[in-house]
Amino acid sequence: xxxxxxxxxxxxxxxxxxxxxxxxxxxxxxxxxxxxxxxxxxxxxxxxxxxxxxxxxxxxxxxxxxxxxxxxxxxxxxxxxxxxxxxxxxxxxxxxxxxxxxxxxxxxxxxxxxxxxxxxxxxxxxxxxxxxxxxxxxxxxxxxxxxxxxxxxxxxxxxxxxxxxxxxxxxxxxxxxxxxxxxxxxxxxxxxxxxxxxxxxxxxxxxxxxxxxxxxxxxxxxxxxxxxxxxxxxxxxxxxxxxx
Numbered sequence: 001x002x003x004x005x006x007x008x009x010x011x012x013x014x015x016x017x018x019x020x021x022x023x024x025x026x027x028x029x030x031x032x033x034x035x036x037x038x039x040x041x042x043x044x045x046x047x048x049x050x051x052x053x054x055x056x057x058x059x060x061x062x063x064x065x066x067x068x069x070x071x072x073x074x075x076x077x078x079x080x081x082x083x084x085x086x087x088x089x090x091x092x093x094x095x096x097x098x099x100x101x102x103x104x105x106x107x108x109x110x111x112x113x114x115x116x117x118x119x120x121x122x123x124x125x126x127x128x129x130x131x132x133x134x135x136x137x138x139x140x141x142x143x144x145x146x147x148x149x150x151x152x153x154x155x156x157x158x159x160x161x162x163x164x165x166x167x168x169x170x171x172x173x174x175x176x177x178x179x180x181x182x183x184x185x186x187x188x189x190x191x192x193x194x195x196x197x198x199x200x201x202x203x204x205x206x207x208x209x210x211x212x213x214x215x216x217x218x219x220x221x222x223x224x225x226x227x228x229x230x231x232x233x234x235x236x237x238x239x240x241x242x243x244x
Contacts (some may be wrong), residue, residue, distance in 0.1 A: 002123075010233070014237075026141075029087060034054065034090050036174075037082055040069070041057055041058055041059050041060075042056070042057060042059055042060035042063055043055065043060055043177055044055060044057055053157055069162055070226075071214070077221075078120055078221035078223060078224075080146065081122075082119070082120055082144070082145045082147065082156075083118070083119050083120070083121065083122055083124065083142065083143070083144055084112075084116065084118050084143040084144075085104060085109065085116070085119075085140065085141070085142055086116050086140075086141045086142075087115050087136070087139050087140045087141065088101060088115060089115075089136060089140075090139075092203075096136060099134070099179075100130075100134070100136065102116075107119065107121075107123055107126070108121065108218030109123075109156075110156075110159075110160030110161045110218065110219070111160060111162055118156070120220060120221055120224065121219070124142055124144075127140065127142060127200075128142075128218070132176075139202070140145060148164065153223070157220060158223045161218050161220065163225070163226075164214065166216060166217050166218075166230070166231070166233070167229060168232040168235065169213045169230075170213055170229075170230030170231050170234040171208060171230045171233070171234075173209055173234055173237075174233060174234055177206050177237070180202065180205075181202070184198060184199070190200055199241075202241075203242070204243050206238060210238050213234070235240075
């Protein structure tokens with residue numbers, strides 16, 4: 001919900017009212033999202049002549065700023081334990097079973113087998129609430145383990161997460177925006193009066209693309225990642241624009 005909510009609000013914020021970014025909403029999804037965000041006090045409708053305009057409220061702006069800052073935080077310390085989710089959901093509940101798999105993947109769990117998932121992070125309470133909400137409590141089991149016989153930590157990471165592909169995406173992001181930065185600097189020389197707005201647009205685009213990769217990143221502890229991890233480089237790269 002946060003990803004959808006922030007993405008929608010983000011498109012209403014300056015300067016993105018002028019730009020088309022990301023995938024378009026289908027009408028039903030659009031109106032449903034508008035209604036929910038208006039009810040939560042994050043946006044408001046303003047009528048101008050015969051048109052209805054959407055504006056961020058102060059609460060909506062605060063929501064965006066909060067989550068922009070959160071994407072630049074490093075992962076919390078790891079307690080060296082692994083959390084395993086095992087489920088055995090009946091075939092007549094296949095839809096709920098598939099939804100659970102998608103939910104676990106969203107949380108960053110690695111897929112051991114179709115019904116066995118693993119994470120170094122403690123999502124025990126979150127999984128329990130999800131199971132209760134979806135009436136799946138009797139089918140989902142959670143286990144905490146400290147080690148795996150026959151598997152090193154590096155082997156576990158390589159086997160259950162596509163870390164190399166995510167690392168490649170982070171490095172590609174840096175490479176692409178380094179080129180864009182040079183292009184931006186050339187544009188500012190020709191139009192110095194647009195420096196502030198140009199820098200703002202550039203940073204928002206960078207943050208948008210960075211978040212897209214973050215949503216696919218399982219956010220494994222530093223101990224489980226390579227020393228030259230692209231995610232660390234990308235976070236510092238994004239921070240450098242925020243501080244400049």
